[in-house]
Amino acid sequence: MRKLNMLFMLVLGVLMSGMTAFAQAAQPAESAMSYKGYVAIAAGIGFAIAVFGGALGQSRIGAAACEGAARNPGAAAKIQVMMILGLALIESLVLFALLVVFAVVARV
Numbered sequence: 503m504r505k506l507n508m509l510f511m512l513v514l515g516v517l518m519s520g521m522t523a524f525a526q527a528a529q530p531a532e533s534a535m536s537y538k539g540y541v542a543i544a545a546g547i548g549f550a551i552a553v554f555g556g557a558l559g560q561s562r563i564g565a566a567a568c569e570g571a572a573r574n575p576g577a578a579a580k581i582q583v584m585m586i587l588g589l590a591l592i593e594s595l596v597l598f599a600l601l602v603v604f605a606v607v608a609r610v
Contacts, residue, residue, distance in 0.1 A: 541610045545603040552599035556592050563588045 567585035571578040 538610045542607050545606045549599055549603045553596055556596040559592045560589055563592070 563585055567581050570581045574581075
């Protein structure tokens, strides 16, 4: 029974993906060679990579700050200030990447 359900879902998925292909309007021949959509997709993927790197950096800063405050509670205030500064700098790099994506997509 499980295989029959899986086969049914597979056939249903194939049929549903085919509906979108038939629903597309006919496009003129000159727009078939357009690359603007690919530029937008590439910019989005590049921004996703930048966000992923920023999130990794921020998580490591947070973990290191918690570990540092646990080892030396007297220096927790200074560690917190440095952590907030590092987080702000990383977030500014991610926002700069967003501006670059907007500039690239708007240029096309």
